[in-house]
Amino acid sequence: MEPIRIEKDATQPWDAVVIGSGIGGLVTASQLAVKGAKVLVLESYTIPGGSSGSFQREGYTFDVGASMIFGFGEKGYTNLLTRALADVGEHCDTLPDPAQLAYHLPGGLELAVDRKYEQFIADLTARFPHEAKGIRHFYDICWQVFNCLDAMPLLSIEDPTYLAKVFFKSPLACLGLARWLPVNVGDVARRHIKDPELLRFIDIECFCWSVMPADLTPMINAGMVFSDRHAGGINYPRGGVGVIAQKLVKGMQRHGGEIRYKARVTRVVLKDNRAVGVQLANGEIIHARRVISNATRWDTFSGEGSKQALVDAEHTPAAEQTWRRRYVPSPSFLSLHLGVRNEAIPANSHCHHLLLESWDEMESEQGVAFVSMPTLLDPSLAPEGHHIVHAFTPSSMQAWQDLSPATYNSKKQADADRLIRKLEKILPGLSQAIVHREVGTPRSHRRFLGRFQGSYGPIPSSRLPGLLTMPFNRTGLKGLYCVGDSCFPGQGLNAVAFSGFACSHLIGADLGINPWALPN
Numbered sequence: 001m002e003p004i005r006i007e008k009d010a011t012q013p014w015d016a017v018v019i020g021s022g023i024g025g026l027v028t029a030s031q032l033a034v035k036g037a038k039v040l041v042l043e044s045y046t047i048p049g050g051s052s053g054s055f056q057r058e059g060y061t062f063d064v065g066a067s068m069i070f071g072f073g074e075k076g077y078t079n080l081l082t083r084a085l086a087d088v089g090e091h092c093d094t095l096p097d098p099a100q101l102a103y104h105l106p107g108g109l110e111l112a113v114d115r116k117y118e119q120f121i122a123d124l125t126a127r128f129p130h131e132a133k134g135i136r137h138f139y140d141i142c143w144q145v146f147n148c149l150d151a152m153p154l155l156s157i158e159d160p161t162y163l164a165k166v167f168f169k170s171p172l173a174c175l176g177l178a179r180w181l182p183v184n185v186g187d188v189a190r191r192h193i194k195d196p197e198l199l200r201f202i203d204i205e206c207f208c209w210s211v212m213p214a215d216l217t218p219m220i221n222a223g224m225v226f227s228d229r230h231a232g233g234i235n236y237p238r239g240g241v242g243v244i245a246q247k248l249v250k251g252m253q254r255h256g257g258e259i260r261y262k263a264r265v266t267r268v269v270l271k272d273n274r275a276v277g278v279q280l281a282n283g284e285i286i287h288a289r290r291v292i293s294n295a296t297r298w299d300t301f302s303g304e305g306s307k308q309a310l311v312d313a314e315h316t317p318a319a320e321q322t323w324r325r326r327y328v329p330s331p332s333f334l335s336l337h338l339g340v341r342n343e344a345i346p347a348n349s350h351c352h353h354l355l356l357e358s359w360d361e362m363e364s365e366q367g368v369a370f371v372s373m374p375t376l377l378d379p380s381l382a383p384e385g386h387h388i389v390h391a392f393t394p395s396s397m398q399a400w401q402d403l404s405p406a407t408y409n410s411k412k413q414a415d416a417d418r419l420i421r422k423l424e425k426i427l428p429g430l431s432q433a434i435v436h437r438e439v440g441t442p443r444s445h446r447r448f449l450g451r452f453q454g455s456y457g458p459i460p461s462s463r464l465p466g467l468l469t470m471p472f473n474r475t476g477l478k479g480l481y482c483v484g485d486s487c488f489p490g491q492g493l494n495a496v497a498f499s500g501f502a503c504s505h506l507i508g509a510d511l512g513i514n515p516w517a518l519p520n
């Protein structure tokens, strides 16, 4: 894409300032830079990527959070990470994961989701032969949704010009998506599947990425996840997940964009009810024509529980209170970053595992345990003879608040020990093989990621119509946009990458710098 240069106003040197360098913020910034906008990213931490960053310790490269990566395919339009990198002249070398995830579920339900769709269907059908038709119907419907998404350039559906063009280009795909927008997975699953255990399996299939059961999980997102794992597949970036953010930063800088670390924004500067810049913790004021917040909506706007929001209560749009009634923060995580001797990892292990001991514990505090061992794909992430075990389990801020330092520390170690004992079900001898151990709590996630209550992301407070009520990027304040997982379509790297494409397209339309033609 040829950059289109915009005229600069000397009093407003930046066309856009982006608060936060999560994948949502970086995709917005890099896409705007490619369009020719002068962009500045302000990141409060010392590295880019937010929950998709990586950090180094004693020869290990640990992923902060994200570990199972969608959107790295080579074909179609849903490979948004591949596309975001390519647009700024970058590429991530990726390692294909032969299975998305190995489930270890109650009642001896053991299943690894094979990269090959037909193999996955055969494996699930072998366990539930009486549901052969239902299984096929349900997952085939997910493909229909995915095929609609994959058939058209994914940009901002807030821009009527884009909607008209994309409808003209792919009318059936648009109508297909419009049909699935208000639908949740549970309704579709129950239409085709009757076996209660299989319906619980569909619940955990949703929970492992949406942290919600099927009834509360939007069908569009399920179409994306349940099909992309077989279409583009799950692919791990060589060198760690943080490489994605590092390369987006590099590509953005090559297109004239800039990033500043240790630059915490404390306030969006307003003039006549319009965002005109930001103020940093050191008091510095930076002016920009457009301000984009990659902080969560709870951290961006004032409301109950938001102590230091970027926009004060007086200027917070009423729509944000409606959003807070509809969506609540999901729990945060207790996370373990372990360096272990090789002998603890059985030969031919899968990279990602999920353990659940009782169905009743699916939504409980520290109920589901997730494990990721990226050194099985990329051994260079650990010293020779060692592996990484990155484990996490949902845990809410309430369980960690108001504790004395001593109680907090002993709870942290006791809960970590309990999680390690749970993992020994699939990794016997794990506790004896640990040589490096770091424990993160919801308080650590709040502190290092700047996320409200350390939350993984927003979840519906009640049953909502699919994605219909999820806000887009424009906010009720002129000049201020949101991007990231508290925007349509929600959590997930590929989802926040979409949010970044949409946000940069919308701002591009507002600034008049978008190319006329849709991308190929």
Ligand SMILES: NC(=O)c1ccc[n+]([C@@H]2O[C@H](COP(=O)([O-])OP(=O)(O)OC[C@H]3O[C@@H](n4cnc5c(N)ncnc54)[C@H](O)[C@@H]3O)[C@@H](O)[C@H]2O)c1
Residues within 6 Å of the ligand: 019, 020, 021, 022, 023, 024, 025, 042, 043, 044, 045, 048, 049, 050, 051, 052, 065, 066, 067, 068, 069, 263, 264, 265, 266, 294, 295, 296, 299, 448, 449, 450, 451, 456, 457, 483, 484, 485, 486, 490, 491, 492, 493, 496
């Ligand atoms: N695939 C996986 O395994 C997995 C696991 C965990 C998280 N994730 C995904 O990662 C996604 C999060 O992406 P995101 O784009 O929403 O952002 P993010 O929360 O990852 O990053 C936001 C960034 O903004 C910075 N920030 C916040 N407030 C700031 C301020 N006031 N001033 C300066 N900087 C500030 C933070 O330091 C952080 O770097 C989630 O959707 C989640 O699903 C995926």
Ligand SMILES: CC(C)=CCC/C(C)=C/C=C/C(C)=C/C=C/C(C)=C/C=C/C=C(C)/C=C/C=C(C)/C=C/C=C(\C)CCC=C(C)C
Residues within 6 Å of the ligand: 067, 068, 070, 101, 149, 154, 155, 157, 163, 167, 174, 175, 177, 178, 208, 209, 210, 220, 221, 222, 224, 225, 352, 353, 354, 370, 371, 372, 489, 490, 491, 492, 493, 494, 495, 498
């Ligand atoms: C015109 C007319 C008529 C109409 C219109 C309509 C339309 C056009 C519409 C549109 C729509 C759209 C575009 C949409 C989009 C969507 C999307 C992109 C989506 C996406 C999604 C994604 C996702 C959800 C993802 C996710 C993921 C995740 C979250 C992951 C996670 C994971 C984890 C946590 C891991 C764990 C585990 C272990 C380790 C084991």
